[in-house]
Amino acid sequence: MKASNPLWKERLASQVPEHLAVEIDTFETEIELRSQDKIDEKVFAETRLRRGVYGQRYDNGQRSDGNESKTLAFADKVTKGPHTFWDAPGMQRIKIPFGGLNPEQLEVLADLAEEYSDGIAHVTTRQDIQLHFIHIEDTPALMRRLAAVNITTREACGNSVRNVTGCPYMGVCQDEAFDATPYARALTAFLLGHPDAQNFGRKFKPSFSGCSQHACGLAQMHDLGLTAVIREVDGVEQRGFKVVVGGGLGAVPRQAKVLDEFMAPEEMLPTAQAIARLFGRHGEKKIRSRARLKFLIEKWGMDKFKEEVLAERAKLPEDPRWTDLIADIEADEEQPRNPPGEMPQLNGNVQMNHWIRTNLRDQRQDGYVTATIALPLGDLTPNQLRSVADIAREFTNGTVRATVEQNLVLRWISKSDVPAVFQALDAAGLGEPGACSVSDIVACPGTDTCKLGISSSRGLAAELRNRLAIKGVQLDQAIQDLHIKISGCFNSCGQHHVADIGFYGVSRTMQGYKVPHFQVVLGGQWEENAGSYGLPVVAIPSKRVPEALDRITDFYLRSRESNERFPKFIKRIGKVRVRELLDDLTKDAPEHDADPTFYADWADPRQYSIGDIGKGECAGEVVTQYEFEMTAAERLVFEAQVQLDEDDAAAAGQTGYKAMIKAAKALVLIQYDDVTEDDPDEVVEEFKERYYDTEYFFDPFAGAKFADYLFAAHESPNDASTPDSARTRIEEAQLFIEAVHTCYNKIRTVGLKLNV
Amino acid sequence: MELQHVRVKLFVDGELDVDLEKVMETFHGWVANQSLPELLIDVVDYRHVPHGPSVMLIGHEADYGLDNTDGRYGLIYNRKSALDGTNDDRLAQAIRSAAKVCTLLEVEFPSLKFSLREFEFTINDRAIAPNNAETKAACEPIITAFVQGRLGVASSNSNYDRDPRSTFGATISLESDLDWAALAAQ
Numbered sequence: 001m002k003a004s005n006p007l008w009k010e011r012l013a014s015q016v017p018e019h020l021a022v023e024i025d026t027f028e029t030e031i032e033l034r035s036q037d038k039i040d041e042k043v044f045a046e047t048r049l050r051r052g053v054y055g056q057r058y059d060n061g062q063r064s065d066g067n068e069s070k071t072l073a074f075a076d077k078v079t080k081g082p083h084t085f086w087d088a089p090g091m092q093r094i095k096i097p098f099g100g101l102n103p104e105q106l107e108v109l110a111d112l113a114e115e116y117s118d119g120i121a122h123v124t125t126r127q128d129i130q131l132h133f134i135h136i137e138d139t140p141a142l143m144r145r146l147a148a149v150n151i152t153t154r155e156a157c158g159n160s161v162r163n164v165t166g167c168p169y170m171g172v173c174q175d176e177a178f179d180a181t182p183y184a185r186a187l188t189a190f191l192l193g194h195p196d197a198q199n200f201g202r203k204f205k206p207s208f209s210g211c212s213q214h215a216c217g218l219a220q221m222h223d224l225g226l227t228a229v230i231r232e233v234d235g236v237e238q239r240g241f242k243v244v245v246g247g248g249l250g251a252v253p254r255q256a257k258v259l260d261e262f263m264a265p266e267e268m269l270p271t272a273q274a275i276a277r278l279f280g281r282h283g284e285k286k287i288r289s290r291a292r293l294k295f296l297i298e299k300w301g302m303d304k305f306k307e308e309v310l311a312e313r314a315k316l317p318e319d320p321r322w323t324d325l326i327a328d329i330e331a332d333e334e335q336p337r338n339p340p341g342e343m344p345q346l347n348g349n350v351q352m353n354h355w356i357r358t359n360l361r362d363q364r365q366d367g368y369v370t371a372t373i374a375l376p377l378g379d380l381t382p383n384q385l386r387s388v389a390d391i392a393r394e395f396t397n398g399t400v401r402a403t404v405e406q407n408l409v410l411r412w413i414s415k416s417d418v419p420a421v422f423q424a425l426d427a428a429g430l431g432e433p434g435a436c437s438v439s440d441i442v443a444c445p446g447t448d449t450c451k452l453g454i455s456s457s458r459g460l461a462a463e464l465r466n467r468l469a470i471k472g473v474q475l476d477q478a479i480q481d482l483h484i485k486i487s488g489c490f491n492s493c494g495q496h497h498v499a500d501i502g503f504y505g506v507s508r509t510m511q512g513y514k515v516p517h518f519q520v521v522l523g524g525q526w527e528e529n530a531g532s533y534g535l536p537v538v539a540i541p542s543k544r545v546p547e548a549l550d551r552i553t554d555f556y557l558r559s560r561e562s563n564e565r566f567p568k569f570i571k572r573i574g575k576v577r578v579r580e581l582l583d584d585l586t587k588d589a590p591e592h593d594a595d596p597t598f599y600a601d602w603a604d605p606r607q608y609s610i611g612d613i614g615k616g617e618c619a620g621e622v623v624t625q626y627e628f629e630m631t632a633a634e635r636l637v638f639e640a641q642v643q644l645d646e647d648d649a650a651a652a653g654q655t656g657y658k659a660m661i662k663a664a665k666a667l668v669l670i671q672y673d674d675v676t677e678d679d680p681d682e683v684v685e686e687f688k689e690r691y692y693d694t695e696y697f698f699d700p701f702a703g704a705k706f707a708d709y710l711f712a713a714h715e716s717p718n719d720a721s722t723p724d725s726a727r728t729r730i731e732e733a734q735l736f737i738e739a740v741h742t743c744y745n746k747i748r749t750v751g752l753k754l755n756v
Numbered sequence: 757m758e759l760q761h762v763r764v765k766l767f768v769d770g771e772l773d774v775d776l777e778k779v780m781e782t783f784h785g786w787v788a789n790q791s792l793p794e795l796l797i798d799v800v801d802y803r804h805v806p807h808g809p810s811v812m813l814i815g816h817e818a819d820y821g822l823d824n825t826d827g828r829y830g831l832i833y834n835r836k837s838a839l840d841g842t843n844d845d846r847l848a849q850a851i852r853s854a855a856k857v858c859t860l861l862e863v864e865f866p867s868l869k870f871s872l873r874e875f876e877f878t879i880n881d882r883a884i885a886p887n888n889a890e891t892k893a894a895c896e897p898i899i900t901a902f903v904q905g906r907l908g909v910a911s912s913n914s915n916y917d918r919d920p921r922s923t924f925g926a927t928i929s930l931e932s933d934l935d936w937a938a939l940a941a942q
């Protein structure tokens with residue numbers, strides 16, 4: 001804890017806006033009360049989450065050294081939340097609406113990363129900035145310093161309206177309808193702390209896009225997505241938004257559905273308010289896994305949802321802010337610092353020429369470009385943040401934006417300044433070419449810091465980056481154009497669903513040891529505004545993922561039809577062929593002693609484990625039979641995907657259900673070997689009695705969620721007959737299978753007494 | 757002036773000639789065995805960040821790291837918890853802690869050597885020590901006396917020249933070799 005914490009309040013008193021000062025004072029008091037055990041730990045946990053103060057891996061005081069789980073001897077104080085030590089460092093998420101940053105804010109972020117964190121600021125896939133290893137006592141001082149430059153962490157996490165994201169090119173993009181930035185700013189101000197947005201069962205994520213064809217803002221995968229559109233009425237152009245709702249990734253991904261093809265700007269804020277009220281009132285509260293807006297829409301159907309939104313909107317008491325916040329919006333336009341220019345003749349600087357090709361985009365304003373600063377894994381140092389501030393001051397009016405691809409974008413660079421900007425960036429170690437190309441890999445925190453991480457998404461991303469960077473410009477353009485995104489688990493914070501090639505972390509057992517794996521996710525699409533979501537094809541051991549990637553990309557180059565894009569190619573050849581291509585990589589693990597690195601994750605030399613799992617005690621027939629059944633279950637999920645690809649949704653839904661029964665049977669067989677899937681009722685009954693009623697199957701974070709998938713499917717096996725519902729069934733079957741693996745590993749390690 | 761949150765960097769002599777993956781392995785071993793006085797929590801890999809912290813060992817009271825800021829590798833000790841005692845005690849504690857880890861790493865990696873003629877110190881807290889002339893005026897005599905008294909060598913040069921936005925600190929060059937090992941053993 002910093003000795004200086006009490007000093008900041010007085011020093012910054014005149015600079016912190018009143019409403020933020022009150023908010024931070026309140027939080028400081030709550031910290032004090034919790035430290036005296038005068039606030040319940042669960043209440044305090046939600047309180048701090050709503051200020052962006054998040055947990056981090058090992059904050060339960062347990063850490064595996066590879067062989068066994070060891071206790072981290074944090075002082076015996078009150079907790080910060082259930083199973084969360086007070087002294088355990090955590091993550092501070094800092095909301096940056098639509099990623100917009102100015103030089104003063106960049107400098108404060110630099111100072112905070114240096115003084116409170118580990119010297120790195122991290123740009124997230126939702127345009128937030130995250131600092132890691134923060135002590136809870138330091139957070140009020142940190143928040144005051146942010147508030148002094150008009151940044152709040154309020155509602156950065158928790159069951160609240162999260163950061164309002166937006167395309168980083170809004171206002172300068174050649175393809176946009178109009179600049180949606182001021183509207184994003186208005187929605188942020190309107191919903192922040194709004195009383196109608198305080199009673200959600202889960203988070204609510206809004207996003208803005210300037211056009212419908214590019215994925216820069218990802219409006220399609222948000223709870224509330226607003227895309228700028230212009231229509232002409234009687235020869236007069238009118239601005240408005242196409243409004244979509246109920247999108248999201250995570251365990252059960254959904255494309256958003258259209259609420260309104262054209263909404264007038266004056267209706268934007270009251271409609272958002274009406275949606276928030278409905279979500280707060282009718283959204284699921286008890287079962288977290290069903291508590292996002294997409295499930296309410298699914299339950300009601302889109303027609304009823306629309307009716308309810310309109311009815312709620314009609315009932316709202318008039319609020320002057322609906323129009324005040326969007327008044328004079330055209331005066332809000334960014335201005336350049338330097339006059340427009342011409343691109344100078346390129347010299348022989350190979351790196352700069354490459355950077356110009358890949359990192360610059362022409363603005364719609366003649367003579368200006370945007371420059372993307374490619375950040376490795378979204379990370380940058382305090383010195384680099386200050387350099388970006390300097391460059392933004394010297395060459396622009398201080399206009400910087402963070403992107404959903406974990407980069408920064410400088411806007412309004414006069415073309416004649418391009419060489420000087422490159423040189424300044426390069427001197428700061430920020431001149432890397434290849435922005436938004438195959439080597440600019442997006443990755444969530446994964447096992448580095450996230451409590452839910454299963455495999456090392458950042459370790460894998462760093463490894464693939466290095467390998468792709470070596471190949472560099474020699475890579476075929478078709479490969480350079482691919483997008484790779486990696487998540488440490490199925491929750492998809494790395495947005496693996498919308499990558500050309502996505503990966504998410506899972507674990508498997510090979511040779512009696514746990515081995516980190518990644519599911520290869522194909523069929524997703526970044527183009528056309530993240531137009532489709534991918535599905536897992538096969539799980540590959542982490543250390544073989546680079547080989548898998550080489551095979552997929554080589555195969556694509558060899559077998560594509562002229563100029564065929566990757567998603568179309570995958571659709572044409574089918575996932576079965578890809579699976580065949582990679583099949584041998586899933587087998588024949590080396591003996592542990594011959595290659596122990598195979599049993600460790602990328603950038604983490606410890607023997608891989610989840611929690612305190614080591615080499616198990618069970619062996620022999622039961623294990624063999626279990627593995628046999630589970631292999632069959634995974635094959636069934638895959639078959640279901642193929643059926644869905646072949647437009648046979650009803651069969652896909654049925655096969656997904658069978659896969660669940662097969663996996664449940666695998667677990668039951670450990671105890672009771674007379675069970676047969678010819679009688680699914682018996683499988684489910686035995687599973688329920690042995691694993692559900694005893695809570696052995698419960699996930700520490702998700703509770704009964706995965707078992708509920710099985711019970712729901714069993715209750716109505718034929719219900720998943722539309723493409724959407726079959727897709728959900730497949731996703732749920734996949735997650736159920738992962739949960740069976742987890743439960744099995746727990747049994748082997750802890751040796752639970754299972755007989756009932 | 758009370759100096760808290762001292763951060764010191766002991767520079768690697770010459771080019772870094774060690775596999776950082778192996779250094780991470782060593783750090784993981786230290787976490788497993790809680791080999792240092794602080795509560796050790798985790799190991800972080802920032803090798804992908806140019807001129808960044810490289811590999812770090814995160815602790816509760818302090819962080820360690822083989823840091824590459826400004827393109828110069830060195831062992832850093834960054835004190836996070838406040839400490840009682842005098843300014844000299846706090847400066848000495850930071851240098852001793854860093855020196856101890858340098859010694860351990862030199863044993864583990866014989867190709868790794870740390871300079872005995874130079875170190876960098878920083879007060880990693882802008883409220884306590886804003887990077888300005890006043891702080892320099894108050895702090896410089898404290899540092900000079902510390903180097904001559906507690907470390908027992910004369911400083912040939914103290915460079916306080918930094919970006920005004922940086923934390924306050926200086927790079928101190930010494931007239932004769934410091935005995936890190938003896939310091940570490942204190």
Ligand code: SF4
Binds near residue numbers: 445447
């Ligand atoms: S995808 Fe999983 S591992 Fe990655 S940040 Fe999200 S919850 Fe954590």
